[in-house]
Amino acid sequence: MARDWIIDKSHIGKFAIAETQGDVSLCTVPVKIYDDDDVLYLEARVSPQMLDSDESDAFSLLDAAAVDLGATRMIYKDPGHGWITL
Numbered sequence: 688m689a690r691d692w693i694i695d696k697s698h699i700g701k702f703a704i705a706e707t708q709g710d711v712s713l714c715t716v717p718v719k720i721y722d723d724d725d726v727l728y729l730e731a732r733v734s735p736q737m738l739d740s741d742e743s744d745a746f747s748l749l750d751a752a753a754v755d756l757g758a759t760r761m762i763y764k765d766p767g768h769g770w771i772t773l
Contacts, residue, residue: 689736690747692718696730697763705753709734716763719770720752723759738773740763745773 691709712718721728752758
């Protein structure tokens, strides 16, 4: 299981999900989490292993943000392709 993340910035104040999980030294991929109205909720970083693992790992941060904040979309920055919706 590769569920490594660190939340760098909240645009909506407090949240209940863990600010860090797993090995944060591996968190090198920038991600942004939005609601369905395209409001940016959180800026974070995840490990490349998290994105390359099975679906439950890849979506674990978004799932936690959905339950806690009502977030609906997460994008990540791919060095060769720019921002990609997970």
